Amino acid sequence: MNRLFKDKEHLVRVAGLFAAGIVLFVVARAVLVPKTFGEYGHYRGGALADVRANPVVYAGRAACVECHAEEGERWKGGKHHGIGCEACHGALGKHAADPSSLKPVKPDARTLCLGCHATNVAKPAKFPQIDPKDHMEGGLCTTCHDQHAPDKEPKK
Amino acid sequence: MEESLLHAVQGYMYPNEVELQWSILIVLYPFITGLVAGAFILASLERVFNVQAVKPTYRLALLSALAFLIVAPLPLQLHLGHPERSIEMYLTPHTSSAMAMFGFVYLWYLMAVLVLEIWLDYRKEIVLMARTETGWKKTLYKVLSLGVDNVSEESLRIDDKLGRFITIIGIPSAFLLHGYVGFIFGSIKANPWWSTPVMPIVFLFSAIVSGIALVMLLYLAVCVLKGVPVDMPCVDTIARYLFYAFLIDFSIELMDLIHRIYEADESFQSLDFMVHTRLYTSQILIQIVFGTIVPLGFLAFTQLVKLSESARRGIYTLAGVLTLMGIFAMRWNVVIGGQLFSKSFLGYTTYKMDFATKEGLLPAIVLLLLPFAILWALVKVLPPWEEPREAKPEPAAA
Amino acid sequence: MSQDRREFLATAGRVLILTAPAAAYWDALAEGKTEPEEAAYRMADHFWGMIVDIDKCIGCGSCVRACKTENNVPLEPFYFRTWVERYHVEPLSEHPEVDSPNGGYGGFPEKYAPGDKAKSFFVPKLCNQCAHSPCTQVCPVGATFESPDGAVLVDKTYCLGCRYCVQACPYGCRFIDPRTNTVDKCNLCYHRITKGLTTACCENCPTGARQLVDLKDPRDPVHEFLRTHRVHVLKPQMATGSKVFYNALDGSVR
Numbered sequence: 001m002n003r004l005f006k007d008k009e010h011l012v013r014v015a016g017l018f019a020a021g022i023v024l025f026v027v028a029r030a031v032l033v034p035k036t037f038g039e040y041g042h043y044r045g046g047a048l049a050d051v052r053a054n055p056v057v058y059a060g061r062a063a064c065v066e067c068h069a070e071e072g073e074r075w076k077g078g079k080h081h082g083i084g085c086e087a088c089h090g091a092l093g094k095h096a097a098d099p100s101s102l103k104p105v106k107p108d109a110r111t112l113c114l115g116c117h118a119t120n121v122a123k124p125a126k127f128p129q130i131d132p133k134d135h136m137e138g139g140l141c142t143t144c145h146d147q148h149a150p151d152k153e154p155k156k
Numbered sequence: 157m158e159e160s161l162l163h164a165v166q167g168y169m170y171p172n173e174v175e176l177q178w179s180i181l182i183v184l185y186p187f188i189t190g191l192v193a194g195a196f197i198l199a200s201l202e203r204v205f206n207v208q209a210v211k212p213t214y215r216l217a218l219l220s221a222l223a224f225l226i227v228a229p230l231p232l233q234l235h236l237g238h239p240e241r242s243i244e245m246y247l248t249p250h251t252s253s254a255m256a257m258f259g260f261v262y263l264w265y266l267m268a269v270l271v272l273e274i275w276l277d278y279r280k281e282i283v284l285m286a287r288t289e290t291g292w293k294k295t296l297y298k299v300l301s302l303g304v305d306n307v308s309e310e311s312l313r314i315d316d317k318l319g320r321f322i323t324i325i326g327i328p329s330a331f332l333l334h335g336y337v338g339f340i341f342g343s344i345k346a347n348p349w350w351s352t353p354v355m356p357i358v359f360l361f362s363a364i365v366s367g368i369a370l371v372m373l374l375y376l377a378v379c380v381l382k383g384v385p386v387d388m389p390c391v392d393t394i395a396r397y398l399f400y401a402f403l404i405d406f407s408i409e410l411m412d413l414i415h416r417i418y419e420a421d422e423s424f425q426s427l428d429f430m431v432h433t434r435l436y437t438s439q440i441l442i443q444i445v446f447g448t449i450v451p452l453g454f455l456a457f458t459q460l461v462k463l464s465e466s467a468r469r470g471i472y473t474l475a476g477v478l479t480l481m482g483i484f485a486m487r488w489n490v491v492i493g494g495q496l497f498s499k500s501f502l503g504y505t506t507y508k509m510d511f512a513t514k515e516g517l518l519p520a521i522v523l524l525l526l527p528f529a530i531l532w533a534l535v536k537v538l539p540p541w542e543e544p545r546e547a548k549p550e551p552a553a554a
Numbered sequence: 555m556s557q558d559r560r561e562f563l564a565t566a567g568r569v570l571i572l573t574a575p576a577a578a579y580w581d582a583l584a585e586g587k588t589e590p591e592e593a594a595y596r597m598a599d600h601f602w603g604m605i606v607d608i609d610k611c612i613g614c615g616s617c618v619r620a621c622k623t624e625n626n627v628p629l630e631p632f633y634f635r636t637w638v639e640r641y642h643v644e645p646l647s648e649h650p651e652v653d654s655p656n657g658g659y660g661g662f663p664e665k666y667a668p669g670d671k672a673k674s675f676f677v678p679k680l681c682n683q684c685a686h687s688p689c690t691q692v693c694p695v696g697a698t699f700e701s702p703d704g705a706v707l708v709d710k711t712y713c714l715g716c717r718y719c720v721q722a723c724p725y726g727c728r729f730i731d732p733r734t735n736t737v738d739k740c741n742l743c744y745h746r747i748t749k750g751l752t753t754a755c756c757e758n759c760p761t762g763a764r765q766l767v768d769l770k771d772p773r774d775p776v777h778e779f780l781r782t783h784r785v786h787v788l789k790p791q792m793a794t795g796s797k798v799f800y801n802a803l804d805g806s807v808r
Binding site for chain 3: 161162170171235236238241242244248250254255347499
């Protein structure tokens with residue numbers, strides 16, 4: 001044995017160091033790679049559940065009409081049926097889960113309405129737009145339009 | 157800060173594009189690994205291709221490569237949002253990502269090529285110093301020798317054979333170490349400034365150019381510092397290789413440029429405008445004119461006209477410095493330039509480089525100076541030349 | 555059938571599909587069950603995408619605001635999971651004029667005069683949830699990926715913040731969240747769509763310009779829509795397998 005490694009002992013030691021390094025690497029991998037890694041692809045499978053666990057902030061219109069059936073009926077029958085409730089009333093996920101925890105704030109009608117309905121050259125031509133200066137300047141839109149069904153008479 | 161960046165936007169940029177993603181640190185990284193690859197190629201000229209003239213720079217080139225390689229991961233670590241997670245590149249490397257290669261290529265090149273080759277070349281001196289040094293130095297050399305005292309003719313012959321073999325493997329390894337960086341950019345179809353098949357080749361050749369220039373300058377500087385005469389055939393040969401490599405590098409880059417101008421695809425107008433405005437100084441002036449054409453001209457001059465030794469030394473020094481500047485500018489223009497224009501081809505932003513922040517100019521300067529400090533330490537432990545040791549009296553034979 | 559009635563039925567159809575599972579979710583929540591039944595959702599049954607209808611977008615910015623609220627996106631400029639662009643194409647011009655003031659968060663103040671013979675429209679942008687995504691290809695560690703149900707997601711606990719994916723996205727939809735130093739982007743409100751809800755942007759779009767679609771669901775109106783409309787994806791030459799389909803997309807859109 002000595003004759004085989006004569007003059008090569010230093011190389012044997014180098015090889016030993018490299019081997020030790022590789023072993024260390026393999027062990028480290030076994031310990032440190034997350035358990036769910038590779039379940040579905042080259043990623044941590046647990047990440048899917050992590051993303052799904054993010055809090056839901058908007059309730060979605062289906063939740064609103066469960067309690068607010070009357071407004072829901074009026075809304076479904078009118079020209080604003082395509083607009084979700086929270087688009088105007090703000091995120092109300094908390095309110096849907098527990099109505100007393102968050103009271104929706106009534107939106108400022110004119111600012112809100114003009115956000116969509118003020119004339120703009122880039123808006124599709126068939127979309128109803130008005131020039132705020134010509135159309136009841138400074139006035140409240142809900143005087144003449146029911147915000148939930150604008151093609152109908154406003155609720156008195 | 158965000159407000160001022162918005163004002164610097166010209167035309168339209170996708171909102172998330174306004175702030176640059178990769179900073180000067182990412183410019184620094186390919187520059188540093190390029191120096192490593194280039195210095196190694198120069199060293200291999202002697203070891204593998206038997207260009208005896210450059211032998212005086214062999215060890216210096218290897219030590220320089222090591223000094224720069226040690227620093228190479230640092231700009232990346234500073235840049236990462238979560239450097240503590242960088243081990244993930246070793247644990248779960250994504251094989252479709254060129255960047256995932258980094259950890260393994262780096263480790264391979266560091267340990268299996270550079271460190272091993274340096275160790276094999278220096279082993280005789282290490283063992284001798286382990287025998288003759290005292291105190292903590294003795295311990296250091298004993299550790300470096302791995303506790304083996306044998307420096308017989310046969311063992312040194314084996315070392316030499318193995319060292320040559322490692323150098324041969326080292327050449328493609330050096331190509332890989334720096335070529336993959338070029339591929340990191342060249343494979344991004346989303347970015348037309350980067351996406352080109354010649355990117356790895358351009359990076360590699362500019363790396364070789366910068367590495368050769370670095371070793372040449374270091375050699376000249378060390379000779380001046382030690383008050384030792386410069387080996388002119390050595391430096392002349394190095395300068396000649398620098399000239400050839402630079403010619404090839406320039407030709408490839410020029411071909412890419414001509415191709416782009418001729419085809420004039422959808423990105424061309426936007427990129428052309430960028431080069432003539434935001435990138436004018438760094439690309440046209442610094443990289444092309446003063447960083448490529450002028451040094452090429454100087455080097456060509458030395459090849460064509462017989463000049464005195466001191467004139468040649470002066471020109472080589474000037475050409476070397478301009479070359480390094482030009483190659484750094486090339487990295488800058490690739491990395492920063494690739495982020496100054498919008499992928500909508502309708503606008504441009506600015507790179508606001510801070511000074512004393514994590515990715516600012518100050519850390520970049522420190523990281524550029526650090527390898528020289530490391531090289532200084534390496535030279536002290538592993539002297540590249542036979543030092544006449546008359547200053548230290550030999551202790552009584554062990 | 556009149557356009558109005560057709561639209562109503564299409565929207566109602568979507569609402570109906572989503573109502574049952576959505577209602578179940580809210581009932582469970584109201585009963586105090588913090589973790590609603592997850593077993594109902596099976597990834598293999600879904601392949602998500604979106605339809606964006608340029609003919610309907612009015613640039614109100616509701617989607618941008620809703621997304622930032624739902625997903626806690628930083629309010630500083632530059633960071634958007636979704637944004638809206640306004641295009642203004644002069645006749646015979648080579649390039650359109652494009653702007654996106656704060657991503658369209660506050661709508662678009664008028665800056666053009668009517669009757670100037672130009673073509674103007676709004677284009678909402680978001681992550682295209684590519685089926686062959688170049689961004690997941692370049693992630694060095696597997697921190698961003700395509701889920702089995704077709705959403706491109708980010709694992710925030712694994713991301714290094716190297717920014718390679720941001721560079722690789724041709725659409726500019728990724729950014730680095732400065733609060734976590736990891737990458738962030740539209741994930742199709744994955745936490746909502748896996749519970750039978752629609753995305754925050756689709757929920758709040760007043761004109762139905764944005765519609766979540768499930769390409770694997772035979773009942774989804776998307777199949778009929780794709781068959782009967784001229785749809786495009788952004789940058790088709792990049793072959794990213796984009797699953798956001800634009801109706802009436804103009805050639806000038808970048």
